[in-house]
Amino acid sequence: MENLNDLLQVDPSATSRQLPKGHILQHPGDVKARKFYVKKGLVRSYIIDSKGKEHIFMFAPEGWIIADIESLEYQKPSTLFIDCLEDSELIVFAKDILSQKNVSKEMVIRYTDRLYRRMGALQRRVLMMMSAPAIDRYNYFLETYPELPERIPQRMIATYLGITPQALSTLRTKMAQSKLS
Incomplete structure:
Protein backbone atom coordinates (compact mmCIF):
# COMPACT_ATOMS: atom_id res chain seq x y z
CA MET A 1 0.00 0.00 0.00
CA GLU A 2 1.76 3.09 -1.21
CA ASN A 3 -0.06 5.65 0.95
CA LEU A 4 -0.29 4.20 4.44
CA ASN A 5 0.48 7.65 5.84
CA ASP A 6 -2.60 9.02 4.02
CA LEU A 7 -4.74 6.37 5.73
CA LEU A 8 -3.25 7.16 9.11
CA GLN A 9 -4.09 10.84 8.64
CA VAL A 10 -7.68 9.96 7.68
CA ASP A 11 -8.13 7.71 10.73
CA PRO A 12 -6.16 9.22 13.61
CA SER A 13 -7.58 6.54 15.90
CA ALA A 14 -5.61 3.88 13.99
CA THR A 15 -3.03 2.18 16.17
CA SER A 16 0.11 0.20 15.53
CA ARG A 17 0.38 -3.10 17.37
CA GLN A 18 3.21 -5.62 17.71
CA LEU A 19 1.65 -9.06 18.10
CA PRO A 20 3.20 -12.49 18.59
CA LYS A 21 2.71 -15.52 16.39
CA GLY A 22 -0.51 -17.28 17.40
CA HIS A 23 -2.27 -14.14 18.68
CA ILE A 24 -5.97 -14.20 17.78
CA LEU A 25 -7.15 -10.77 16.62
CA GLN A 26 -10.78 -11.68 16.12
CA HIS A 27 -13.10 -14.52 17.11
CA PRO A 28 -16.43 -15.48 15.54
CA GLY A 29 -19.16 -13.58 17.33
CA ASP A 30 -17.05 -10.49 18.00
CA VAL A 31 -19.23 -7.44 17.43
CA LYS A 32 -16.55 -4.81 16.99
CA ALA A 33 -14.85 -5.84 13.75
CA ARG A 34 -11.79 -3.93 12.58
CA LYS A 35 -9.50 -3.75 9.57
CA PHE A 36 -5.88 -4.80 9.93
CA TYR A 37 -3.11 -3.56 7.66
CA VAL A 38 -0.15 -5.94 7.79
CA LYS A 39 2.97 -3.81 8.00
CA LYS A 40 5.18 -6.80 8.89
CA GLY A 41 4.42 -10.48 9.35
CA LEU A 42 1.63 -12.75 8.18
CA VAL A 43 -2.04 -12.98 9.17
CA ARG A 44 -4.84 -15.30 8.06
CA SER A 45 -8.62 -15.49 8.31
CA TYR A 46 -10.49 -18.76 8.66
CA ILE A 47 -13.54 -20.55 9.99
CA ILE A 48 -13.95 -23.80 11.87
CA ASP A 49 -16.97 -25.80 10.77
CA SER A 50 -19.37 -27.78 12.97
CA LYS A 51 -17.16 -30.86 12.62
CA GLY A 52 -14.09 -28.98 13.86
CA LYS A 53 -12.49 -28.73 10.42
CA GLU A 54 -10.56 -25.53 9.63
CA HIS A 55 -11.20 -23.69 6.33
CA ILE A 56 -8.76 -20.89 5.46
CA PHE A 57 -10.39 -17.95 3.71
CA MET A 58 -7.31 -15.85 3.01
CA PHE A 59 -3.75 -15.03 3.94
CA ALA A 60 -2.52 -11.45 4.38
CA PRO A 61 1.23 -10.93 4.02
CA GLU A 62 2.97 -7.55 4.23
CA GLY A 63 1.08 -4.76 2.50
CA TRP A 64 -2.33 -6.46 2.62
CA ILE A 65 -5.44 -5.49 4.55
CA ILE A 66 -7.51 -8.20 6.18
CA ALA A 67 -10.96 -7.93 7.76
CA ASP A 68 -14.32 -9.64 8.10
CA ILE A 69 -15.98 -7.51 5.43
CA GLU A 70 -19.53 -8.73 6.07
CA SER A 71 -19.21 -7.93 9.75
CA LEU A 72 -17.81 -4.47 9.02
CA GLU A 73 -20.30 -3.59 6.30
CA TYR A 74 -23.47 -4.84 8.01
CA GLN A 75 -22.46 -4.41 11.67
CA LYS A 76 -23.06 -8.12 12.26
CA PRO A 77 -21.10 -10.34 14.63
CA SER A 78 -17.99 -11.62 12.89
CA THR A 79 -17.87 -15.09 11.37
CA LEU A 80 -14.11 -15.32 10.88
CA PHE A 81 -11.17 -16.00 13.12
CA ILE A 82 -8.24 -13.72 12.28
CA ASP A 83 -4.84 -14.64 13.73
CA CYS A 84 -1.12 -14.03 13.36
CA LEU A 85 0.89 -16.79 11.68
CA GLU A 86 4.12 -14.92 12.41
CA ASP A 87 5.17 -12.21 14.81
CA SER A 88 3.45 -9.26 13.19
CA GLU A 89 3.23 -5.50 13.19
CA LEU A 90 -0.27 -4.36 12.31
CA ILE A 91 -2.03 -1.07 11.86
CA VAL A 92 -5.55 -1.42 13.29
CA PHE A 93 -8.29 0.72 11.76
CA ALA A 94 -11.60 1.10 13.56
CA LYS A 95 -13.30 3.48 11.15
CA ASP A 96 -14.61 3.14 7.63
CA ILE A 97 -11.73 5.05 6.11
CA LEU A 98 -13.25 5.87 2.74
CA SER A 99 -16.39 7.45 4.19
CA GLN A 100 -14.44 10.06 6.16
CA LYS A 101 -14.93 13.71 5.14
CA ASN A 102 -11.25 14.44 4.62
CA VAL A 103 -10.67 11.69 2.01
CA SER A 104 -9.77 12.97 -1.44
CA LYS A 105 -11.60 11.83 -4.56
CA GLU A 106 -8.32 10.38 -5.87
CA MET A 107 -7.90 8.28 -2.73
CA VAL A 108 -11.44 6.93 -3.04
CA ILE A 109 -10.82 6.03 -6.69
CA ARG A 110 -7.48 4.37 -5.91
CA TYR A 111 -8.82 2.25 -3.06
CA THR A 112 -12.04 1.40 -4.88
CA ASP A 113 -9.90 0.09 -7.72
CA ARG A 114 -7.94 -2.05 -5.26
CA LEU A 115 -11.16 -3.31 -3.74
CA TYR A 116 -12.46 -4.38 -7.16
CA ARG A 117 -9.19 -6.16 -7.95
CA ARG A 118 -9.40 -8.07 -4.65
CA MET A 119 -13.08 -8.86 -5.27
CA GLY A 120 -12.16 -10.16 -8.73
CA ALA A 121 -9.47 -12.37 -7.23
CA LEU A 122 -11.93 -13.66 -4.64
CA GLN A 123 -14.51 -14.37 -7.35
CA ARG A 124 -11.91 -16.30 -9.32
CA ARG A 125 -10.96 -18.30 -6.22
CA VAL A 126 -14.58 -19.19 -5.43
CA LEU A 127 -15.19 -20.31 -9.00
CA MET A 128 -11.98 -22.35 -8.95
CA MET A 129 -12.97 -24.02 -5.67
CA MET A 130 -16.25 -25.04 -7.31
CA SER A 131 -14.86 -26.34 -10.57
CA ALA A 132 -11.08 -26.31 -11.08
CA PRO A 133 -8.76 -29.24 -10.50
Missing part, protein backbone atom coordinates in the same frame (compact mmCIF):
# COMPACT_ATOMS: atom_id res chain seq x y z
CA ALA A 134 -6.42 -29.03 -7.52
CA ILE A 135 -3.39 -28.30 -9.72
CA ASP A 136 -5.06 -25.17 -11.09
CA ARG A 137 -6.02 -24.04 -7.58
CA TYR A 138 -2.44 -24.59 -6.42
CA ASN A 139 -1.02 -22.64 -9.36
CA TYR A 140 -3.42 -19.79 -8.57
CA PHE A 141 -2.28 -19.88 -4.94
CA LEU A 142 1.35 -19.62 -6.08
CA GLU A 143 0.44 -16.71 -8.38
CA THR A 144 -1.46 -14.89 -5.62
CA TYR A 145 0.98 -15.62 -2.79
CA PRO A 146 4.40 -16.35 -4.37
CA GLU A 147 6.33 -15.90 -1.11
CA LEU A 148 4.09 -17.97 1.16
CA PRO A 149 5.04 -21.60 0.40
CA GLU A 150 8.26 -21.04 2.36
CA ARG A 151 6.49 -19.28 5.24
CA ILE A 152 3.53 -21.50 6.10
CA PRO A 153 3.04 -25.20 6.79
CA GLN A 154 1.95 -27.42 3.91
CA ARG A 155 -1.19 -28.38 5.85
CA MET A 156 -2.36 -24.72 5.76
CA ILE A 157 -1.80 -24.51 2.01
CA ALA A 158 -3.79 -27.73 1.61
CA THR A 159 -6.60 -26.34 3.79
CA TYR A 160 -6.69 -23.16 1.70
CA LEU A 161 -6.90 -25.31 -1.47
CA GLY A 162 -9.57 -27.60 -0.05
CA ILE A 163 -7.44 -30.74 -0.34
CA THR A 164 -5.59 -32.99 2.09
CA PRO A 165 -1.90 -32.45 2.88
CA GLN A 166 -1.22 -35.83 1.28
CA ALA A 167 -2.94 -34.74 -1.95
CA LEU A 168 -0.87 -31.54 -1.96
CA SER A 169 2.34 -33.52 -1.46
CA THR A 170 1.41 -35.77 -4.40
CA LEU A 171 0.55 -32.74 -6.52
CA ARG A 172 3.86 -31.01 -5.73
CA THR A 173 5.80 -34.19 -6.52
CA LYS A 174 4.04 -34.51 -9.91
CA MET A 175 4.71 -30.84 -10.67
CA ALA A 176 8.42 -31.24 -9.80
CA GLN A 177 8.68 -34.38 -11.95
CA SER A 178 6.99 -32.69 -14.91
CA LYS A 179 9.50 -29.81 -14.69
CA LEU A 180 12.35 -32.34 -14.91
CA SER A 181 10.85 -34.00 -17.99
